[in-house]
Amino acid sequence: MQRKMSRREMLKATAAGAAGLASGLSAATVLASDAASGFAAPPLQDAVTIRFQESEQEYADVVAAYKEVAPNVNIEFVNITGVDHAEIASKILAQLAAGQPVDIGYAATEATQLYAGEGLALPLKNRVMDSQADLAEYFSDVSPVLVETDLYQDDLYQLPRDFNAANMYFNTALLTEAGLEVPGEEWTKDDFVEYAKAMTGIGGGDSFGYGWTNRLWGSWTPWFFVNDTNLLAEERAPGGEWLWGTFYKDDPNAAGRGGGWLWPAPQANNPAMVEALEFVVSLTEQGLTPVVELGGGATLQGFFTSGKLGMTPAGGFWSGGLTNAGMEKGGFDVQFWPKWATQRHQLGVGAAWILNGGGNEDAAWEFVKFNTRKDVMEMIGFFGERTRTTPVRRSMNNEERYSKTGPANWHVFYDTLDKRPDTGPIPAPTFSIEETNIYTRYTSLATSGEMTPKDALDGMQSELEALYARNPSYPPSN
Amino acid sequence: MQSTTVSTRDTAQARTRFRRPEWLPRNPGSWLQLLLLSVMAVFTLMPFVWVVSTSLRTPAQSFTVPPEWIPVDMDFSNYTRVFDEIPFWNQILNSFAITISVVCGQLLTASLAGYAFARLRFRGRNVLFWIVLATLMIPGQATIIPVFILISRVFGLSDTLWALIIPGISTAFGTFLLRQYFLQIPNDFEEAAMIDGANQWQIFRKIYLPLASPGLAILAVLTFNAKWNDYFTPLIFMNTKERFPITLGIVDLQGYMATGSISVVLAGIVLSTIPVIIIYMFGQRYLIEGLMMGGLKG
């Protein structure tokens, strides 16, 4: 018995040693071929290590499952714990500068065009077209609204994983105290003001009807979307037929889409923009909105959870987030953004991108594709019991997912895409971090009352124009 | 501490009926002084009380106004969740390993360099001192990328604890601090030692180093604290959660898209601050002894 055990262990050790040796050798081969001319990634039979920008906590099950499918592929986690996009970008850039970038990164809408435009992310069009059989089911379950945000110049750079559209969250305790109910889908901006007034000054006397955080996503951005305008003029690049014609032939919502969004010029001070900013500033002036802060939204969540805010913009990430923060099921609910000139919502989409020219493109692509499978997506930690971001698959937005922690109106998350297919991404050209900085800076001057909305937007416009002048290569000309 | 002065001027006490406790001040000026000290202490401590009491409350009760300073129903669930969500002990141990290595390294290099700048004469001393001082004047954010390239490409140490230790061992601040301490020590000591036949190393090791102990103690405490709270460097250098220091763990608690609970974050802050407070309370004895030893020389 004793002897058998030790022999088995020895075998194990030998196997591990051999695997280690093999991976070492293959790494040496990669380096050698890289030095020679950089062509031909190693064939998939060899052991490959993929550096994956994700948290092990969230992806442990996925990687374990992949080990069974592709035992030769070793996934190495690169955890990036930044509090904002600039911090995450700091790390990606430092790694890039040191010549050690990740093989698979993660980008939200804010960075999609940056990585695509700078050639960092691998274009996926040909690979997608070669894998139609593998991907048809995935695309049939994902709204074209989401896929369109990951197109850039007629090529696809990411396969969407999660999204968040800004819907209106309600604190149900304050609603009840104000004698109100969650409004219907068709509610309007004027209804909203009534709601905000009714929920101000109750709940112990210091509650506010509506609160928001000054940033790009879900800031006052939803208000200019429903006022039928945008910070930057929007345009659809030509192309995309290959995608829409292949995977979305029968989807009416795919009609009229192109080869990806472009934002050719700033238009911060057009009358509809001014009107939208004047509206949100008037909420502060009437005392319906507490002081507007810059930041990640953590403060806002604290005040919403403790019953100080009646309404606030948020997406599916809050359904698990609020539960995480201690709210009971039923303590909050959600509805579409109120109608103004339109009812067009704004959203952000997150997905993996593959490093272009890193040598591991083929192996990385197989893993990314594996991640689009429904059973695999279900394994991701934040799509677990507490859903901490909205899954892109329609079929995963179901009663069961939100039964324990979600809002009663959970279907609003995906209805935003299916019933309001004009929903579009937050404006995020290649220089979106700088754009965001200008946007939040002038917004803070308007909300603190130091500039009129009109003056703030004039200032914003002239700085955005200077920004475009410094980036003559955007929008790219075909 | 100043017990000798108390006994010399105690005429007021003789007239009072009761015995004044030792800590009570003896005249109006001192009362005022104690009052100011106490007011400052209230200001510095108030946020701590708030953090601790909020971390012991459920999130729904977190931001009650008027603020409740004493948590009524002690809710420790926020604390247990910290352990569920991050590899807390691992990260605390990493922080200790990094911090203690850097503190020891800095004490060694800075005492040598500080002594050289203060007490030894050699060609190029002033130029070298200005170079050292100049390195204080560059913000860390400006050099992080070249340092990362160096650590990962040249040394091959990225994602190891060494990446956070090695660049921290040399210190311009510590060198400057200890130089000032060595400068304050009178020359008489050196002259006396030389007459006794001590060599230059012995003069440093046996005479000047002990006299600079307040400086060493201060450097140790300040370095410990700066390194313990370092956030930006590990953010760039480290990839594996098990190798993170606790500062990154705390940011992790804020969760994907800030979906974590603030109360859990506060609990994490309290937990991660406890070791530093213990080290400080324990180290304070040495710190004060160090300060007193420096004071004896007069």
Next chain:
Amino acid sequence: MTSYTVQPSEGPRRNALVRWLAADTMNGIKRQRAILGYTFLIPTIVGLLLFIVGPMLFTFALSFFKWNVFRPPEVIGFANFERLFSDPRVFVSFRNTFLLVIMTVTMLEVLAMSLALAVHRLASRALGYFFRTAYFLPVLLSGAAVAVTLGYLFHQDFGVINYYLGKVGVPKIAWLTDSNVVLWTISLTTVWRNMGFTFIIYLGGVSSLPSEVLEAAQVDGAAGWRRIRSIVLPLLSPTILFATVTDIIKMLQFFDEPFIMTRGGPGDASRTVVMMMYENAFGNLDFGYGSAIALILFAVIMIVTGVQFVLSRRWVFYN
């Protein structure tokens, strides 16, 4: 140094090198001290050259390039500096930084020194221990902790501070969103967070004073103050020089507090030079421009520190 001849020592026999090094002549001692000096500096100088001076030169060189990391750097000569000198936002960030330095360093030095003197003369050991610990505690907190805590305490509508001010009839103050207030808020926060640091340095300075000097200054009122000014302050002057130089250098690199609390807002009202540098480099991916700002900041700190050292010859008193 006093000049006198040193008696040859009667140590054991040593080899030639050691004998040369340990020669007890004036020249030998000079030689020993020079060699010891260079040896002692090696670890510090090598480390600093490798991890700060080298990277610093790399950064300075970048200021003549346009570089976004994705593409190879491109030489653009002085264009970054031309842009910098005509950029009103850079000017504002320097103005903010100077204001913050003046406000913060003044408060820090006065408070830390007074508290150090006061704590040192406390009769009670336990009280001394308590105050030392209390003042040092905020230094132990990390940036993340300060961010979360103060964001709530200073909140205009739900914050504890405005609540208590309201109790005594002060209307709500927009601590973080009023251009005229925000620098004070950040300065106060910085003093709160860093006072213990400076305090400990002063406590070290006060502790190394001869006890007779402190006893002489124990008198209260005008006489005591005069004695502090004429005896204690001159003796503390090396500590004061050290504390102000390092505090000013540190505060000229103001980053954490405004970055955490206001992100530089409202508008640019609390944006500092290092924030401008960081945002341009890492946010706007313009490492050349960020480096140019870093270079100018470096020059400014160099000048300020140089001036302090020159002035210090007049008032700093070494034994």
